[in-house]
Amino acid sequence: MEKIVAGEIERYEKERIKTFLEKGLNDIGLTFHNKRVLIKPNLLSGHPPEKAITTHPLVVCAIAEILKDNLCEVFIGDSPGYESTEKVLKKAGFLEIIQSLNIKISRFDKKIVKRRDGISPYKEFTFGEDPSSFDLIFNVPKLKTHVMMGLTLGVKNTFGFIHAFDKARWHLKAGKDRELFAKVLIDIHNIVAPHITVLDGIIGMDGDGPSNGRVRTFGILCISKNAFALDHFIEKMINVPFLLPVTKVAERFSLVNEYETVIYGYPKIEDFILPNIINTDWNLPSSIKTLLRNLFIKKPKLKKDKCKKCSICKNVCPASAIYLSEEHIEFDYKKCIRCYCCQEMCPNNAIKI
Numbered sequence: 001m002e003k004i005v006a007g008e009i010e011r012y013e014k015e016r017i018k019t020f021l022e023k024g025l026n027d028i029g030l031t032f033h034n035k036r037v038l039i040k041p042n043l044l045s046g047h048p049p050e051k052a053i054t055t056h057p058l059v060v061c062a063i064a065e066i067l068k069d070n071l072c073e074v075f076i077g078d079s080p081g082y083e084s085t086e087k088v089l090k091k092a093g094f095l096e097i098i099q100s101l102n103i104k105i106s107r108f109d110k111k112i113v114k115r116r117d118g119i120s121p122y123k124e125f126t127f128g129e130d131p132s133s134f135d136l137i138f139n140v141p142k143l144k145t146h147v148m149m150g151l152t153l154g155v156k157n158t159f160g161f162i163h164a165f166d167k168a169r170w171h172l173k174a175g176k177d178r179e180l181f182a183k184v185l186i187d188i189h190n191i192v193a194p195h196i197t198v199l200d201g202i203i204g205m206d207g208d209g210p211s212n213g214r215v216r217t218f219g220i221l222c223i224s225k226n227a228f229a230l231d232h233f234i235e236k237m238i239n240v241p242f243l244l245p246v247t248k249v250a251e252r253f254s255l256v257n258e259y260e261t262v263i264y265g266y267p268k269i270e271d272f273i274l275p276n277i278i279n280t281d282w283n284l285p286s287s288i289k290t291l292l293r294n295l296f297i298k299k300p301k302l303k304k305d306k307c308k309k310c311s312i313c314k315n316v317c318p319a320s321a322i323y324l325s326e327e328h329i330e331f332d333y334k335k336c337i338r339c340y341c342c343q344e345m346c347p348n349n350a351i352k353i
């Protein structure tokens with residue numbers, strides 16, 4: 001049976017986090033000595049830690065210190081939305097830790113083709129880094145909402161292995177249908193096959209995450225070898241009234257192993273606000289699905305007063321559904337697939353859903 005270790009940690013105090021992680025990793029039975037280890041945080045875009053968009057550097061610091069105490073060679077990496085890995089690491093407060101602990105940066109800028117016959121119809125994925133070149137992978141997501149998929153937790157965090165520009169291609173290919181996209185995320189996760197997932201939920205985000213939601217103190221850290229079980233546990237803990245797309249599909253394919261929980265304090269998380277997601281798993285011809293989507297699924301809209309006309313949304317839109325007019329940006333809703341990458345990546349919170 002899988003084990004999930006959860007602990008109540010109210011604030012980012014490195015020694016406290018480290019003590020909890022050492023205990024939790026021991027409970028879970030993960031051994032590591034003299035290994036080559038990759039830490040994969042959520043480095044969506046370059047924002048300071050208090051914005052809760054990226055994994056907090058002190059959680060990564062505590063993990064890295066534990067690994068260094070065990071003579072491991074430590075790497076950190078992710079493929080951010082539109083900036084370089086180094087730039088995001090700097091803006092998100094990681095540089096000091098990287099230098100003081102001699103952590104190596106993986107830029108996730110390779111092009112490695114990975115093949116797998118999984119649950120999605122797709123068999124080939126281009127990765128920015130090769131997970132099999134490490135002995136161990138620490139998957140370190142943030143507890144945040146995600147307008148398209150409900151939450152972005154352990155399973156979705158490994159989507160960051162997809163090579164930068166290929167992310168948009170996957171959104172375009174599979175993002176029209178949340179169930180299909182969930183299958184793609186699961187296939188990618190199973191290729192990465194992280195050895196451990198450590199969820200940073202000390203401060204996270206609800207509402208319209210993953211970058212423009214409400215920053216909240218949840219006060220939880222959670223560890224498991226199985227990210228499907230961890231995601232399931234978190235959804236129950238925050239009282240999500242129905243299974244979200246990734247967990248729903250994972251459960252259908254028997255990927256959510258039975259688990260037992262070891263609890264070191266249990267924070268009460270109340271009034272968690274999910275983004276307003278609507279199930280698009282309609283068993284209808286695709287032309288009717290598209291029509292219904294256009295009618296019922298929320299459209300991205302511009303907050304004109306906040307827009308700086310930086311074009312980031314236009315550049316990340318996988319459907320080329322955004323263009324710049326003389327005045328501001330405009331959406332072509334006929335092309336828009338409602339992936340909300342524009343809202344996710346806008347650095348000025350100028351797109352609402």
Ligand code: SF4
Pocket residue numbers: 302306307308309310311312313314329345346347348349350351
């Ligand atoms: S909406 Fe945001 S990302 Fe798009 S142009 Fe305006 S400020 Fe830039």
Ligand code: SF4
Pocket residue numbers: 300316317318319320321322331335336337338339340341342343
């Ligand atoms: S306009 Fe926004 S929501 Fe629509 S396809 Fe482009 S990025 Fe996705």
